[in-house]
Amino acid sequence: MCTDLWSFALSTYARPGVENTCLRLQEQGADVCLLLCGLWLEQQGVAPEPARVLALRQIAGPWQDEVVEPLRRVRKQWRAMAQHNAGLDALREQVKALELEAERQLLLCLETRAQEWPTGEATYQGTWLEGLTTEAANLDHDALHQLRVVVTGT
Template sequence: MCADLWSFALSIYARPGMEAACLRLQAQGVDVCLMLCGVWLEQRGVILTDERVQALKHIAGPWQTQVIEPLRQLRVQWRASAQHDQPLAALRERIKSMELEAERHLLMRLEGLADTWPSGKRADQQRWLERLAAEDAANLDHDALQQLRVAATGA
């Protein structure tokens, strides 16, 4: 298993079918960075607590809303126009790079918070994904979450 969250996330995302699963979750409004952190915590056996879930959400929520989502919206908004406008296509690629860099910084922030949390063998440690995605549970793609969890076992 990868020691740091960024490397772990890249390893998971590169697995067959994971890009599509993550994009499905993202389209449903799920914070994929938070889900990747959750599966990383599950793999490390970190004990799940309400306080830890809230602390992660407290970091991820504002960063997603104020940094990542505006970049993503701009990139998506330019998709069609950039197909016929090379300078715009180049700018769109720069925005895409900035979006990825913003996600990397979020994962680093989440790791910084969670890195000192002890591991354990409590029965609920495998529920990080469901707890972190609880607000999105009504429309949640549980197959994509399970796919994420299974992919993480080989990371």
């Protein structure tokens, strides 16, 4: 098991089916960084108290809105044009790298916040994902379950 959130996120995202599931959930309004953080916290046995869920959402929301999403928007806008322009394709790859770095920084902030919470205290480990995705009204809850099964086997 990975002890730091970034390593956990990378290894989890590389598992078969996780990337597609995460992208599908992201299209439905979920924050993939929060999902990965939630899975990590579930594995750590950190209890999903409402104040903790709120603390993570207060960190992630503004960062996603003001840093990650603008980069993602530019990257997506350039997709079609970049297929026919090598220079723009190179710039698009740089934007993609910045987007990934922005997500890494967010995960570091989330991990820093969560480090003060005791591990091994949760008796039921199934509410982090649900608590961190409550704003995504049309979320595919089967996809959340699939994600949890792929990562935890339960």
